[in-house]
Amino acid sequence: MQGGEASAELTERQKDVLNAVLRLLVEEGDRLTMTAVARRASCSKETLYKWFGDRDGLLTATVQWQASKVRVASVDRERLDMASLTASLERFASDWLSVISSETSIALNRVAVAHAGSDKRDLGAIVLENGRLAMGRRLKPVLLAGQDKGLLAFEEAEDAFRTFFGLVARDVQIRLLLGDRLEMTDATIGRDAAQATRQFLALYGAQTGAM
Structure with a gap:
């Protein structure tokens, strides 16, 4: 699954x-x-x-x-425009931040880190496969749809996704794992998701000529 x-x-x-x-x-x-x-x-x-x-x-x-709690808004490839693309990216970023900053995800990731290098089943690999990698598989079709409509300009969807990942997550997850008590309210998450999306579009929006 x-x-x-x-x-x-x-x-x-x-x-x-x-x-x-x-x-x-x-x-x-x-x-x-x-x-x-x-x-x-x-x-x-x-x-x-x-x-x-x-x-x-x-x-x-x-x-x-x-991981299933991070939603990817479906997009109409024929009617996709910058407004709907932006909304899809913001929703994804907001869900992602909400999930990774929850106390349950923090606890789960701490267990995965504790398993790393042990003789137990590699929970770290399970978290990676069904977290970061699964998110990439789900969002890259949206990025490619944006490219097809001339809204985004990039050479590799994986590179574009990694940039988006970095802009959204920043240092939030590692700080939370290490016990930093960041105030991740709905308002903070919404602001950060919108900011990450704006920064991503500034880098990869076709109108900027970014590649």
């Missing part, structure tokens, strides 16, 4: 379970167990194993569920 596809395949009961996992990660970090999840979600361990496999499978599904 990837991104929006992951959420589409989940039942409401399974979403409740994954939300329970996220709450437990905030409270217990890497000490999370299937028994604790079953107790918190009011279901049996047998059900958890049936739905998600082992603990790593449950964590993978949780990463995918969290």
Whole structure:
């Protein structure tokens, strides 16, 4: 399951379970167990194993569920203009900032970092695949649509996406992971998303001649 596809395949009961996992990660970090999840979600361990496999499978599904909260607004390739492209980019940036600054994502990423280099399943790779890489796969079609309509100018969609990623995320995620108590209110997130989008369009908007 990837991104929006992951959420589409989940039942409401399974979403409740994954939300329970996220709450437990905030409270217990890497000490999370299937028994604790079953107790918190009011279901049996047998059900958890049936739905998600082992603990790593449950964590993978949780990463995918969290990533699915970053939406990519659909665009009409025929009617796409600068206003609709800007709105799509701003919404994506706002959702992204909201997700990565949430206490649940911070806890999940801390667990992934703690697993790095260990003999456990590489949760860091799971987070990377279903986070940063999945976001790229979902947004690059929008960037390419903008290029096709003559709104954006770039040579490689991956390079353009990486620039957008950097403008949106800046140093926010690493500071939060290290315990910096940034004030990420809805107003702050909206302002930062709009600013990142303006900066991206200043660099890659076709009218600027940027490449």
